[in-house]
Amino acid sequence: MRTEPHAVGVNPDYAFDLDILTELTEESGVPGYEDAIREIVERELDDATDEVHTDAMGNVVGTVGDGDYSVVIAAHMDEIGFMVRHVTDDGFLRLDALGGWDPRVLRAQRVRIHTDNGDLRGVIGSTTPHTQDDDEAEPTVENVHVDLGLDGETANERVTPGDLVTMEQTTESLGEHITGKALDDRVCVFAMLEAARRLDDPDVTVHFAATVQEEVGIRGAQALGVDLDPDLAVALDVTVANDVPGFDEAEHVTELGAGTAIKLKDSSVITTPKVHRRLQDLAADRGIDHQREILPAGGTDTAGFQNTNGATPVGALSIPTRYLHTVTESAHHADIEATISLLTAFLETETGTHNYTL
Template sequence: MALNETLLRRLIETPGVSGREEQQRAISREELGALADEVRTDLMGSVIGTKKGSDDVRVMVAAHTDEIGFLVKHIDDKGFLRLQTLGGHDPSNMVSQRVVVTTAGGEALKGALQPQRKPPHIATEVDKKPPTADEFFVDLGMEADEVKEKVRVGDYAVMDRTLEKVGANYIGKAMDDRIGVFVMYEAMRALGDHEATVYAAATSQEEVGLRGAAASGSALRPTVVVALDVTLAMDIPGGGNENEISALGKGVALKIMDGYSISHPKLVEHFRAIAERENIPHQMEILPFGGTDAGGVQRLHGGIPAITLSIPCRYVHTPNEMVNAEDVQAAITLLARYLEEAHTGDYAL
């Protein structure tokens, strides 16, 4: 089954960093407006679509809309922009990239992201040391007066990359976590009869501490939480079998644990049983660091059974994040089938 590439492209290419997800919110309201019985936006900026059920079970499905990026923190006398990072960046992946700066006035300004470095022709040994994040600036190619007229402190920047199909995979920026958002929308579209109430939460500010999910979960008081996010696919040179974590093309990953949460064991087994029964490709995942929206909600209200369905992704937190189309479809199918029978789950310990 082919993925909805038009929607995926729109999600990937539309910018939105933590706390500045307004363009993604517009997509969320549009998609969930067609899929849910009611849609609302909370004060943290998460968009929640409610699909009503007849049972007391309330499943919160959470996928975050924010991507890693930058805030403009200073404009110097020559018009160069200095940046504050949002989310986890490896400076080696930032060198000589193109970015798009979104202004308060709604303009999208393209520029070059560069570290303070001399060209290799005249570089000294000191210049050849790896740059740190605070050395980078954006060159918009404009005179300083024009830059200061268009850009202000607090405007944001993201990598300038488009979605591309490469073999059986897709590559682009912001797969973390727009691919999770995509899975959530498409699973809601594929959802059949269900008795549980489903809260589809397109959350904010995950990359800076799971903040949006925690606020939404506190208000919604779900009885089950299913987070959707990427996980590291280390089936690449230098990965090593014992450190693989997940691999592209082997299906959706059922997370057992990460650095912020341990998935409820009975919930893991429920998802595994559905995957085996329905012949949905899947793999088991242990990620000894990092976290997802599940960790932001799991400890609320005395504890909530939680799990993360992970989409394996190569090159996470780079401009070239890569996922496999069949893994994505497996995640969509598994989530939809679970929601149809979520009311049957017994997670008492």
């Protein structure tokens, strides 16, 4: 069953639902274990699309329309996190990374350990400056430890190697920004869901795909590229916004508040020129704020669809985000709305007759 779009906004200028965005970002779901996020996405897609299904990897696909030409819109559900690799006799946890962490941001953080018998809270320890040596080793994922506040025997009874660990943080509005953990890529999952709600009777078949295991190698999108074999694919992800002190303008990649970012390249993909040009022309025609994205390093689900089942035209929209892969990732309300608006306009005007071949 289809329903009307949400009308609850973080700002009267934007018609999106902060409660759903908060629910998505605060919930936990590391690569391969996206179960809790999948439930939210299935619930929302059930309201916004005609049919919803999942696959053996855990990808969720909501489909609307019945045209011969098919388009996939993809955003990944997983967030970077950890798996417990060892519990010491003294009750401290040692971790194995799931995704790309900068170890510098780990010290003195609160975490949540997800066990078969419920969640536990812990802190990643950091030695006091009063006792640090000048030559103390830089932190690595392998040498950080989680303190549960439990003795060794109890910790070993309650935690098992293989249990999952995620960062603990609330999602907040901060001026014109939204900040919290896992905006990568839940803010784009949210944008995709909102576009699904706004889209009405498309001329083509649209598959809204929430993918898994992007943070460990774009694995879910690669599987869907084969299973869905779309005629066109557009992926959504966050991108670097280094528009903060300490970086010159050439290092910004994108800037918060300047609009949705239309990707030209990253280290995994060069988007199809005819696709990104149509996105740019459409944004200009509709008065939607936008900027070009040229990302020196990093990959997205876009690459998972480009050639996994033969050549497929691909495009990508990105939401500029500061402080990526930390618990204070920050995006601008206006850029979120611009991404939703451009994606919706792109799907409303996709007839299946555009020639994207080169």
